[in-house]
Amino acid sequence: MAEWKMICRVEDVPRLGSRVVKSAAGDIAVFRTSTDEVFALRDACPHKGGPLSQGLVHGTQVTCPLHGWRLHLDSGEAVAPDVGCARRYSSKVEGGAVFLEI
Amino acid sequence: MSKPRLVMVGNGMAGVRTLEELLKIAPNLYDVTVFGAEPHPNYNRILLSPVLAGEMTIRDIILNDHDWYEGNGIRLHLGNAVTRIDRVQRRVIATDGTEAPYDRLLLATGSNPFILPIPGNDLPGVISYRDIKDTDEMIETAKRYRHAVVIGGGLLGLEAANGLRLRGMDVTVVHVAPWLLERQLDETAGKMLQKSLEDRGLKFLLQKQTEMLIAGESGRVAAVRFKDGMQIAADLVVMAVGIRPNTALAEAAGIYCNRGIVVNDTMQTYDPKVYAVGECVAHRGTVYGLVAPLFEQGKVAANHLANFGIGRYAGSVTSTKLKVTGIDLFSAGNFTGGSDTEEIVLNDAAGGVYKKLVIKDNKLVGGVLYGDTADGPWYFQLLRDGQDIHEIRDHLLFGQAHVGDVGHQGHSKAAAMADGAEVCGCNGVSKGTIVKAIKEHGLFTLDGIRKYTKASSSCGSCTGLCEQILSATIGGAYTPAASNKKPVCACTDHSHQEVRDTIREHRLVRIADIMHFMEWKTPDGCDKCRPALNYYLISTWPKEAKDDPRSRLINERAHANIQKDGTYSVVPRMWGGLTTPDELRRIADVAEKYQVPTIKVTGGQRIDLLGIKKKDLIDVWRDLDMPSGHAYGKSIRTVKTCVGLEHCRFGTQLAMSMGVKLEKMLFDMYAPHKVKLAVSGCPRNCAEAGIKDVGVIGVDSGYEIYVGGNGGIKTEVAQFFAKVKNDEEVMEYTGAFLQLYREEGFYLERTCHYLARVGLDYAKSKVVEDEENRKALHGRLLDALKDAKDPWKERIAGVERQEYEPLSV
Ligand code: SRM
Numbered sequence: 001m002a003e004w005k006m007i008c009r010v011e012d013v014p015r016l017g018s019r020v021v022k023s024a025a026g027d028i029a030v031f032r033t034s035t036d037e038v039f040a041l042r043d044a045c046p047h048k049g050g051p052l053s054q055g056l057v058h059g060t061q062v063t064c065p066l067h068g069w070r071l072h073l074d075s076g077e078a079v080a081p082d083v084g085c086a087r088r089y090s091s092k093v094e095g096g097a098v099f100l101e102i
Numbered sequence: 103m104s105k106p107r108l109v110m111v112g113n114g115m116a117g118v119r120t121l122e123e124l125l126k127i128a129p130n131l132y133d134v135t136v137f138g139a140e141p142h143p144n145y146n147r148i149l150l151s152p153v154l155a156g157e158m159t160i161r162d163i164i165l166n167d168h169d170w171y172e173g174n175g176i177r178l179h180l181g182n183a184v185t186r187i188d189r190v191q192r193r194v195i196a197t198d199g200t201e202a203p204y205d206r207l208l209l210a211t212g213s214n215p216f217i218l219p220i221p222g223n224d225l226p227g228v229i230s231y232r233d234i235k236d237t238d239e240m241i242e243t244a245k246r247y248r249h250a251v252v253i254g255g256g257l258l259g260l261e262a263a264n265g266l267r268l269r270g271m272d273v274t275v276v277h278v279a280p281w282l283l284e285r286q287l288d289e290t291a292g293k294m295l296q297k298s299l300e301d302r303g304l305k306f307l308l309q310k311q312t313e314m315l316i317a318g319e320s321g322r323v324a325a326v327r328f329k330d331g332m333q334i335a336a337d338l339v340v341m342a343v344g345i346r347p348n349t350a351l352a353e354a355a356g357i358y359c360n361r362g363i364v365v366n367d368t369m370q371t372y373d374p375k376v377y378a379v380g381e382c383v384a385h386r387g388t389v390y391g392l393v394a395p396l397f398e399q400g401k402v403a404a405n406h407l408a409n410f411g412i413g414r415y416a417g418s419v420t421s422t423k424l425k426v427t428g429i430d431l432f433s434a435g436n437f438t439g440g441s442d443t444e445e446i447v448l449n450d451a452a453g454g455v456y457k458k459l460v461i462k463d464n465k466l467v468g469g470v471l472y473g474d475t476a477d478g479p480w481y482f483q484l485l486r487d488g489q490d491i492h493e494i495r496d497h498l499l500f501g502q503a504h505v506g507d508v509g510h511q512g513h514s515k516a517a518a519m520a521d522g523a524e525v526c527g528c529n530g531v532s533k534g535t536i537v538k539a540i541k542e543h544g545l546f547t548l549d550g551i552r553k554y555t556k557a558s559s560s561c562g563s564c565t566g567l568c569e570q571i572l573s574a575t576i577g578g579a580y581t582p583a584a585s586n587k588k589p590v591c592a593c594t595d596h597s598h599q600e601v602r603d604t605i606r607e608h609r610l611v612r613i614a615d616i617m618h619f620m621e622w623k624t625p626d627g628c629d630k631c632r633p634a635l636n637y638y639l640i641s642t643w644p645k646e647a648k649d650d651p652r653s654r655l656i657n658e659r660a661h662a663n664i665q666k667d668g669t670y671s672v673v674p675r676m677w678g679g680l681t682t683p684d685e686l687r688r689i690a691d692v693a694e695k696y697q698v699p700t701i702k703v704t705g706g707q708r709i710d711l712l713g714i715k716k717k718d719l720i721d722v723w724r725d726l727d728m729p730s731g732h733a734y735g736k737s738i739r740t741v742k743t744c745v746g747l748e749h750c751r752f753g754t755q756l757a758m759s760m761g762v763k764l765e766k767m768l769f770d771m772y773a774p775h776k777v778k779l780a781v782s783g784c785p786r787n788c789a790e791a792g793i794k795d796v797g798v799i800g801v802d803s804g805y806e807i808y809v810g811g812n813g814g815i816k817t818e819v820a821q822f823f824a825k826v827k828n829d830e831e832v833m834e835y836t837g838a839f840l841q842l843y844r845e846e847g848f849y850l851e852r853t854c855h856y857l858a859r860v861g862l863d864y865a866k867s868k869v870v871e872d873e874e875n876r877k878a879l880h881g882r883l884l885d886a887l888k889d890a891k892d893p894w895k896e897r898i899a900g901v902e903r904q905e906y907e908p909l910s911v
């Protein structure tokens with residue numbers, strides 16, 4: 001059963017940056033946008049498994065560090081013309097803390 | 103409050119492109135209504151030729167289907183021409199009586215084919231070639247009749263004739279001039295073209311004037327008679343003798359017209375509420391008949407309709423290409439020349455290749471290519487850039503070897519490639535895939551190809567091939583942008599040059615300020631523009647601007663190279679390729695301690711430890727206790743050296759010591775792209791100085807300095823820059839040259855690309871010939887690097903610690 005787990009404070013994730021979270025389910029990438037929204041995806045690009053946590057965040061997208069695919073942070077879907085999807089985890093910010101549903 | 107109303111008359115290529123541009127920058131500004139005289143949604147008129155030739159169908163060439171209009175809330179009236187504009191009450195009235203009020207009106211009525219004023223011009227079977235209806239009629243006629251006569255040997259006429267011939271008709275082209283395409287080609291090329299079209303079964307009657315068209319018994323056209331009395335059979339006559347801007351509607355409404363609807367640089371007519379774009383307008387006295395300029399006009403009009411008011415249309419230079427599969431023909435600019443121009447000509451009649459370049463004041467002003475048009479886009483780019491070509495003049499005619507660099511099985515001509523042949527070696531994209539995407543999505547730009555197929559979006563070595571495929575598929579509709587005008591990325595219309603200038607002029611020191619000031623279209627840019635902006639800031643304001651790690655790609659953020667499996671490689675600096683037993687011992691210890699899977703000697707004379715986990719990086723750096731090698735950065739990489747006078751029996755200069763001095767001077771220097779140097783002790787050049795950004799070669803009397811070499815995607819031999827006397831001068835000239843590149847280069851431009859853009863002579867004038875400026879440049883470099891820090895040491899001390907530490911649940 002998935003449950004909400006506290007991960008860190010919002011400021012632990014840099015704006016327009018990300019952190020990787022080690023979990024029993026594998027690595028999860030947590031992203032923070034310029035407007036302080038927080039998103040989480042499995043840390044593996046649908047293209048060739050690149051670690052998305054090492055990508056560059058812009059708007060609500062991340063560009064994979066390996067070959068430059070772009071993924072939507074809110075859905076995990078690749079931006080056309082690429083096709084693929086990274087698993088998305090629900091996330092929320094409460095009282096300045098980041099929670100993931102895992 | 104209700105939205106202002108925009109009404110567009112003419113649902114063709116220029117008008118709809120304007121709407122697309124407008125929707126991109128101001129999606130919800132207007133309530134839009136469109137009237138189109140034709141019963142079809144917007145289609146790609148220029149592809150009517152491949153449709154006629156049986157290479158495509160009408161369905162393939164629709165650019166915007168009904169869903170597009172609906173999805174964007176556009177009210178569409180098809181098959182309903184506007185008959186009157188009421189400028190007093192600001193409304194238009196259409197054939198069926200529909201009225202539409204406007205706040206802004208956009209006229210895009212295109213042009214009408216010119217019909218020769220001769221007897222019989224209205225007989226059944228006499229048509230022009232402009233739209234789907236004409237094309238359908240030709241296709242139908244070809245099924246039932248035999249003799250076709252095309253009047254007009256211009257681009258349109260020849261494409262029509264070729265299509266009809268392919269559909270089985272017996273086709274004669276009648277032309278008044280002494281050779282074909284007299285407005286695009288000189289006589290030699292025109293005759294070569296005629297020959298190859300004759301080989302395909304077309305017949306030609308040149309210098310013939312048509313007197314009348316004669317009806318047969320059925321009332322349909324049956325023959326064409328010429329002024330000299332000759333007469334030939336004709337079941338179909340296609341008039342392709344030119345077009346006239348469609349100004350009737352505007353004229354009737356009292357809008358000033360001369361050759362076309364007269365517009366200013368913001369595409370407004372004399373009535374500022376009325377805009378006009380496309381073939382119907384006359385801008386600075388010129389009427390255009392190709393889509394590339396019309397698209398530029400559309401962009402400016404959209405910019406104004408969106409109330410941005412910054413775009414200006416300043417006219418276009420056009421190029422043309424004949425879209426007859428298998429015939430390669432390209433022309434641009436002024437190719438007939440004059441008393442003040444020079445010509446370079448290659449004429450290989452047997453091989454079917456003809457090339458003529460026209461040069462004026464060391465600039466390319468025009469050209470004709472027949473048989474081998476591979477370099478057309480490149481020449482056109484040189485022409486638009488107005489680049490000084492005297493340095494490359496002796497090999498100009500042989501073209502840009504750039505096209506088809508390594509990794510394309512040696513292919514250098516798109517036309518010769520099979521559909522299955524790989525064009526983009528990085529993304530595995532074949533020629534067929536690119537052609538299909540161009541057709542299906544109606545692409546007109548290299549960016550479009552990148553977006554839909556990914557070709558040319560990685561290492562870029564296939565860019566030339568992609569450009570060729572594009573121009574072969576859509577003809578003159580493709581025009582490469584002048585290189586200093588190309589937008590940085592899709593987030594902005596501004597070019598690298600404009601961004602650099604603005605940062606300097608307006609003293610911008612933060613990325614967010616640039617984006618705000620220059621009206622970026624996205625909230626915080628993308629992975630293309632942010633790293634560029636970050637570099638421009640730190641190179642322009644080394645003291646004031648703060649580096650933004652979040653605007654650096656992973657390698658530069660982590661100070662190591664990411665590998666395919668997500669681990670990293672570590673390349674410590676070995677000054678000039680020199681090392682010590684102690685360093686080697688530490689490297690060995692680190693390799694054992696962190697179980698480094700691979701240790702490799704790099705091509706840059708140092709050692710690479712591959713496969714290190716990110717969380718171990720800082721510990722590895724601490725244990726190595728060596729400076730960062732910046733193998734990950736758009737920065738100084740290596741200074742390769744040979745053993746030099748220190749040991750070598752041929753050495754004339756102390757190459758190792760010179761190399762180490764240079765490398766120390768440049769430590770931690772960021773640049774538009776990576777920078778590699780080499781120093782050889784004598785002209786045998788064992789350090790390969792001839793393919794480095796700066797290559798230094800020792801000679802008995804001092805050193806020779808070479809710049810702009812590159813050993814990567816495209817091998818580029820460095821060019822001689824200066825001869826100097828001693829080590830100090832090597833440092834000064836090298837430092838000054840690199841500082842010039844740092845201050846003026848566009849992001850991701852290596853020194854060879856920078857020099858190709860500005861010219862070697864320019865760089866010499868700033869560095870070699872101007873001592874004061876050289877010293878100033880060198881001084882600014884030293885000043886910027888004065889407080890250079892070793893990024894690894896900083897991180898060992900705790901900077902950006904978060905980057906390396908995972909979180910856990
Ligand atoms: C390690 C090394 C190969 C080796 O095992 O020898 C190497 C490895 C990489 N090269 Fe290289 N290049 C290496 C020497 C070269 C050389 C030879 C040289 O420097 O003498 C060249 C041609 C010379 C030149 O640059 O002019 C070279 C031309 C390239 C290019 C094409 C550059 C170009 O302008 O055409 C790229 C792509 C790029 O930079 O955009 C590239 C990119 C790369 C990257 C960094 C790809 C990347 O962005 O991740 C590779 C990292 C691999 C990895 O997994 O860590 N590498 N690369 C060499 C490191 C040298 C060093 O000590 O720093």
Ligand SMILES: Cc1cc2nc3c(=O)[nH]c(=O)nc-3n(C[C@H](O)[C@H](O)[C@H](O)COP(=O)(O)OP(=O)(O)OC[C@H]3O[C@@H](n4cnc5c(N)ncnc54)[C@H](O)[C@@H]3O)c2cc1C
Binds near residue numbers: 147
């Ligand atoms: C067969 C062919 C091949 C071509 N090949 C090339 C090529 O290779 N490269 C190139 O650059 N160019 C080529 N062209 C030229 C190119 O197609 C034109 O330059 C371009 O289509 C002009 O765009 P436009 O919007 O100004 O006019 P159009 O595309 O003609 O659009 C104008 C539209 O307005 C409609 N209209 C007119 N009056 C009214 C009215 N009162 N009310 C409502 N609607 C009205 C017309 O019916 C028409 O649909 C070719 C043209 C043809 C016919």
Ligand code: SF4
């Ligand atoms: S090391 Fe260089 S040549 Fe080798 S695969 Fe990587 S980028 Fe290509």
Ligand code: FES
Binds near residue numbers: 047049065068
């Ligand atoms: S693994 Fe992400 S783009 Fe290739």
